[in-house]
Amino acid sequence: MDWLFFGEISLAGLAMGGLYALIALGFVMIYKATRVINFAIGEIMMFAAYLFLAFAGGMELSPWIAMPLAVLGGSILGGVIEKTMIRPMLGESPISVVMVTIGIASILVGVVEFFWTADPQLLPQFLPREPVFIGPLYLAPKIAYGFLIGAAVLVLYLLYFRFSRGGVALRATASDQAAAYSMGINVRRVFNLAWVFGSLAASLAGILVAATGGLSPQFGIIGLSVLVVVIVGGLDSILGALIAGLFIGWLETVAGAYLGGEYRMPATFVVLAVILVIRPYGLFGTHEIERV
Amino acid sequence: MLKSILSKGRRLAGLGSLVAALTVTAPVMAQDKDPIVFGGSIPLSGVFAFAGVHLHAGLTDYTSWINSQGGINGHPVKYVMEDTGYEVDRSVAAFKKISGSDAPAVYYGDSTGFMKAISAELNSMGTTLMSGASFATALTDNEQYPYQFIPGPNYSQMFGIILEYIASQGKEGDMPTVAFVYSDTEFGKDPIANGKTMAADLGIKVVEEIVTKPGSVDVSAEVLKLRRVRPDYVVFHGYVLSPINEFMVQMRQMGLDTQFMGTFWSSDKLIIDKMGKDADGYMGVMPYNYYDSDETGPMLDALRAQAEKSDPKAGYRPTGYMQGWFNAMVWTEVIKRTLDAGKELTAENMAASLASIENWDTGGIIGIPVTVRDMSFPVGRIWRVNAEQGRYEPVSDWIHLD
Numbered sequence: 001m002d003w004l005f006f007g008e009i010s011l012a013g014l015a016m017g018g019l020y021a022l023i024a025l026g027f028v029m030i031y032k033a034t035r036v037i038n039f040a041i042g043e044i045m046m047f048a049a050y051l052f053l054a055f056a057g058g059m060e061l062s063p064w065i066a067m068p069l070a071v072l073g074g075s076i077l078g079g080v081i082e083k084t085m086i087r088p089m090l091g092e093s094p095i096s097v098v099m100v101t102i103g104i105a106s107i108l109v110g111v112v113e114f115f116w117t118a119d120p121q122l123l124p125q126f127l128p129r130e131p132v133f134i135g136p137l138y139l140a141p142k143i144a145y146g147f148l149i150g151a152a153v154l155v156l157y158l159l160y161f162r163f164s165r166g167g168v169a170l171r172a173t174a175s176d177q178a179a180a181y182s183m184g185i186n187v188r189r190v191f192n193l194a195w196v197f198g199s200l201a202a203s204l205a206g207i208l209v210a211a212t213g214g215l216s217p218q219f220g221i222i223g224l225s226v227l228v229v230v231i232v233g234g235l236d237s238i239l240g241a242l243i244a245g246l247f248i249g250w251l252e253t254v255a256g257a258y259l260g261g262e263y264r265m266p267a268t269f270v271v272l273a274v275i276l277v278i279r280p281y282g283l284f285g286t287h288e289i290e291r292v
Numbered sequence: 293m294l295k296s297i298l299s300k301g302r303r304l305a306g307l308g309s310l311v312a313a314l315t316v317t318a319p320v321m322a323q324d325k326d327p328i329v330f331g332g333s334i335p336l337s338g339v340f341a342f343a344g345v346h347l348h349a350g351l352t353d354y355t356s357w358i359n360s361q362g363g364i365n366g367h368p369v370k371y372v373m374e375d376t377g378y379e380v381d382r383s384v385a386a387f388k389k390i391s392g393s394d395a396p397a398v399y400y401g402d403s404t405g406f407m408k409a410i411s412a413e414l415n416s417m418g419t420t421l422m423s424g425a426s427f428a429t430a431l432t433d434n435e436q437y438p439y440q441f442i443p444g445p446n447y448s449q450m451f452g453i454i455l456e457y458i459a460s461q462g463k464e465g466d467m468p469t470v471a472f473v474y475s476d477t478e479f480g481k482d483p484i485a486n487g488k489t490m491a492a493d494l495g496i497k498v499v500e501e502i503v504t505k506p507g508s509v510d511v512s513a514e515v516l517k518l519r520r521v522r523p524d525y526v527v528f529h530g531y532v533l534s535p536i537n538e539f540m541v542q543m544r545q546m547g548l549d550t551q552f553m554g555t556f557w558s559s560d561k562l563i564i565d566k567m568g569k570d571a572d573g574y575m576g577v578m579p580y581n582y583y584d585s586d587e588t589g590p591m592l593d594a595l596r597a598q599a600e601k602s603d604p605k606a607g608y609r610p611t612g613y614m615q616g617w618f619n620a621m622v623w624t625e626v627i628k629r630t631l632d633a634g635k636e637l638t639a640e641n642m643a644a645s646l647a648s649i650e651n652w653d654t655g656g657i658i659g660i661p662v663t664v665r666d667m668s669f670p671v672g673r674i675w676r677v678n679a680e681q682g683r684y685e686p687v688s689d690w691i692h693l694d
Contacts, residue, residue, distance in 0.1 A: 264505070
């Protein structure tokens with residue numbers, strides 16, 4: 001066994017897993033607060049990455065200005081979607097709401113094809129290009145720096161939810177909407193906040209992933225791949241999203257390296273099936289018991 | 293730049309509205325004979341739309357051009373198409389609809405999946421000859437697909453041309469090594485088995501095979517595998533852009549002096565436009581001259597003039613455009629030969645006319661006279677990216693496989 005190779009592969013997988021965790025965070029935040037599975041999360045990622053392309057490539061702004069602008073654009077998009085399309089669906093069947101998010105995904109694909117055509121795109125280079133070595137282990141620079149940025153934002157998120165008023169309101173709403181409402185928390189605003197923050201995480205992840213692998217109107221499919229992460233970790237668990245993101249990223253990469261690229265997805269779905277059998281609510285998800 | 297993106301988008305949208313009518317008809321000509329119909333299932337939306345819009349432009353422009361030349365033996369040409377979204381079921385539906393309403397003599401299929409799915413019906417109808425976006429090796433099986441052809445070399449033949457070029461760079465006993473990197477799709481896997489056989493026959497060692505998802509994926513682990521085997525050449529297949537760029541950039545960052553090559557859909561100018569300097573040295577096999585190459589010829593000049601006339605702002609026309617034009621050119625040649633022989637335009641007669649093509653001068657679209665073998669045109673040339681010039685330049689002679 002070539003341990004150096006295994007170490008390098010594992011490092012690459014964990015770094016990619018960090019980005020999966022960031023996308024998963026977008027899923028979880030929205031689900032946790034509003035009980036909506038947002039199937040348009042991948043397309044929100046894609047939209048933000050195209051905004052970055054317009055700002056950094058088209059308008060030739062510095063990437064470090066373009067990135068927050070694009071992330072802001074993606075977050076606003078999330079907020080607008082919630083207010084105009086999801087809120088009117090409150091009280092409707094979950095399937096209807098899911099169908100709305102699928103419809104939104106389709107609309108976003110059409111919008112980017114209209115403005116940027118269906119051509120595949122590459123984002124302007126903005127991450128350092130010098131190879132990164134951790135001891136003897138090589139790590140591709142885009143993945144390494146993408147991971148660092150993603151990890152920094154994850155830490156900020158965790159601090160926000162732990163200590164800020166907004167974060168506490170969101171957690172309170174997630175655990176009991178009626179109680180939160182009776183305590184004077186503006187639950188509708190919290191719903192909107194969850195969409196904004198969820199979209200923010202997804203937007204940042206979208207830019208970092210597109211910087212690594214390129215961009216096209218079909219980019220949003222990555223969002224669906226990350227659904228595996230969320231289900232394994234637990235749909236309503238931020239900790240689950242982080243741990244499952246890292247694990248699935250590592251597993252995918254190791255399976256691809258040792259078994260071949262065609263076994264990346266089957267490996268993750270085997271894990272998904274096993275987890276669903278053992279813990280249907282995910283590794284860290286809430287096991288809801290309904291008493292009648 | 294944003295303005296340029298927006299205007300490009302609007303141009304595409306303009307094209308979209310044109311297509312909204314779903315039918316593109318040739319200019320009305322002062323011709324009395326019945327029109328000959330070119331049908332098409334065209335992917336103007338969906339994952340293949342980046343090429344579909346250009347294929348469509350090539351077919352449309354050729355139709356206008358041939359009508360301006362008096363049509364085919366006096367018959368005006370009518371091009372009827374529908375957008376398929378690159379979905380087999382929609383392509384099949386489009387085929388049935390167009391076949392029912394317009395009885396096309398020839399038809400453009402948008403994918404290998406569609407062309408395979410429709411083959412039984414096509415064979416039983418016996419009225420239509422088909423080609424399209426696919427260069428699939430399987431479609432050159434004349435027993436199963438007698439009425440379908442490939443408008444260039446099939447993917448295995450493309451690998452054959454690439455491997456012949458690689459072999460020509462080595463010497464006996466010291467052949468370069470090669471790695472195949474392909475997408476985990478039917479398209480990606482198409483030439484791999486034949487490629488390995490051909491490499492073995494030429495004494496080239498295939499030191500690694502990498503399979504990835506198509507499109508936007510992280511390939512750093514795959515690059516680490518390649519670093520260990522240090523291939524002299526990496527041949528990509530089944531991609532358009534990503535992840536080719538990441539393989540090239542990361543392997544060069546590691547100090548490897550590997551050379552990179554790709555097949556038809558991986559050899560568009562898109563690679564240069566998007567990768568910039570990083571694309572320098574990338575090589576592709578291409579059966580047609582590039583739109584902006586130094587080559588000339590009566591048909592190539594006519595193509596450029598028609599392209600300029602139909603959209604003066606478009607500038608460079610991608611390989612999809614050349615492919616669309618060449619498809620229609622072959623259809624015309626086949627129909628002409630069939631009519632000249634006094635035969636009916638049946639699939640069987642047209643397939644026989646196609647098989648009779650030998651040393652055909654394509655007027656500069658392909659640089660040498662071409663001969664049809666097993667319903668394909670097994671010819672191509674290796675082109676290398678000159679990033680400074682922003683274009684591909686030929687680095688081999690035309691290679692015509694037997």
